Amino acid sequence: MTQTIATREGYGETLVELVKEGYDIMAVEADLSGSTTTKKLQDLDPDRFVNVGIAEQNMIGVAAGLSLAGKTVFTGSFAAFGTGRCYDQIRNTVCYADLDVKVAPTHAGISVGPDGGSHQMLEDVSLMRGLPGMNVLVPADYWAAKQAVRIAATTPGPFYIRLGRAKVPTVYEEGTVLELGKSYVLREGTDVTLVAGGIEVAQALIAADKLAKEGISAEVIDVFSVKPFDKPTLLASVEKTGCVVTCEEHSTVGGLGSAVADIIGENHPVPLERVGVRDMFGTSGEPDELLAEYGLDAAGIASKARAAIARKVR
Numbered sequence: 001m002t003q004t005i006a007t008r009e010g011y012g013e014t015l016v017e018l019v020k021e022g023y024d025i026m027a028v029e030a031d032l033s034g035s036t037t038t039k040k041l042q043d044l045d046p047d048r049f050v051n052v053g054i055a056e057q058n059m060i061g062v063a064a065g066l067s068l069a070g071k072t073v074f075t076g077s078f079a080a081f082g083t084g085r086c087y088d089q090i091r092n093t094v095c096y097a098d099l100d101v102k103v104a105p106t107h108a109g110i111s112v113g114p115d116g117g118s119h120q121m122l123e124d125v126s127l128m129r130g131l132p133g134m135n136v137l138v139p140a141d142y143w144a145a146k147q148a149v150r151i152a153a154t155t156p157g158p159f160y161i162r163l164g165r166a167k168v169p170t171v172y173e174e175g176t177v178l179e180l181g182k183s184y185v186l187r188e189g190t191d192v193t194l195v196a197g198g199i200e201v202a203q204a205l206i207a208a209d210k211l212a213k214e215g216i217s218a219e220v221i222d223v224f225s226v227k228p229f230d231k232p233t234l235l236a237s238v239e240k241t242g243c244v245v246t247c248e249e250h251s252t253v254g255g256l257g258s259a260v261a262d263i264i265g266e267n268h269p270v271p272l273e274r275v276g277v278r279d280m281f282g283t284s285g286e287p288d289e290l291l292a293e294y295g296l297d298a299a300g301i302a303s304k305a306r307a308a309i310a311r312k313v314r
Contacts, residue, residue: 004167007198008106010145011163012037015074016044018153025153028063029076030056035165036076036106056081060089060101067099072153075101079108079121079162087127094158095131102152103128104161109249110277110294111166111199111287120282125197126254128160129227135180136227138162138256140201141170144224147178155180162198164249166287169202171222183230185237189219192305193237196247197223197256200275203291204247206298211305218305223256231263238264243271243308247301249291252276271311273304 019025019041028050033039042049050066052058056077063073075082082105083090094101110120129136135157139145145163152159171186178184186201187208196204201222208218219237223229238244244264246257257274264270277294291297295304 003170005142005170006165006167007139007142007145008037008163008165010142011104011106011149012040014146014149015041018150019044019048023153024071025074026050026066026071027074027076028052028059028066030054030059030081032077035078038074038076056085057089060086060093063101064093064097064099067101073101074104077105078119079105079124080119081105083124083127083160084121091131095133098133098157100156102159102161104149104152104159104163106163107165108162109164109198110282110290110296111164111249113166113287113290114284116284117281122251122277122282123254124160124162125226125248125250125256126258129259130254131158133158134227135159137180137224138197138226139224140198140222141168141172143170143172143174143176144178147176148224151178151180164199166199168199171201171205178224181225181228181230183233184222184224185219185233186222187218187220189217189241191217191241192219192309193241193244194218194220194247194301194305195223195234195244195256195260196220197226198249200247200249200296203296203298204301207301207305210298210302216305216309226256226259229259229263231267234260234263235268238268238270242312245273245275245301245304245308247275247296249296250276252278271308273308275301275304
């Protein structure tokens with residue numbers, strides 16, 4: 001982890017790169033192009049950009065229409081609005097028809113910070129992973145975000161990409177290639193598995209360092225692809241360690257923790273602890289303050305790891 005940069009910064013940049021490479025891409029935005037960085041595509045080629053104003057439902061409808069005309073279409077807005085306000089349109093227009101629309105809003109999670117609970121979307125992964133045909137990618141850093149956009153652009157069908165506002169540490173090297181349907185073991189361990197997504201990956205790695213000083217060996221897995229989920233990597237890890245902690249900047253209801261619980265419950269039951277927001281809305285504060293407040297920081301992850309280990313059958 002050598003630099004800090006927001007995952008959203010990889011969005012507009014990669015759209016521009018893809019267009020320059022010859023991909024027929026358009027972006028449809030809901031009056032937030034500066035914040036989401038889709039303005040970079042508008043600046044390159046205004047004909048590839050549509051701003052519908054503060055009308056997220058219309059944003060999805062326009063994107064669907066453009067996809068039927070042969071375009072690969074990315075949408076913008078903030079996650080609270082780009083998935084919540086237009087869920088019906090995403091479900092019935094995009095997913096039901098299996099259209100080539102990529103829902104990629106920014107400003108997800110409590111790390112939105114001072115904007116408060118109304119803007120801190122904590123239910124988006126739950127909403128999107130429940131939709132038939134929807135692929136869900138949660139990049140851990142800037143380089144993973146660029147890979148997520150590239151994968152979505154080059155793979156037919158609906159995608160959800162979860163992007164954030166806050167600057168976060170990079171965990172991957174420039175040029176790293178990631179794949180749909182894959183998770184990545186970033187640190188090997190034998191005592192507990194830390195399964196993390198998004199900005200929690202960096203926190204899990206810090207937690208692993210803290211635990212190592214106590215003689216606890218933690219394996220850290222980045223679940224880059226929440227759907228489809230990489231079951232073999234997860235199961236191989238929990239069979240080795242015997243317990244798991246899920247770490248997500250999201251509600252503990254319906255997100256990464258629920259996905260992991262489903263898999264281990266059906267295949268290899270082990271003690272499970274969850275790090276996430278416990279069935280409540282967020283509140284205003286600085287990102288680091290909020291991570292600590294909700295137990296999403298490295299200290300919170302380490303505490304849950306100790307609890308999971310204590311529950312193992314000896």
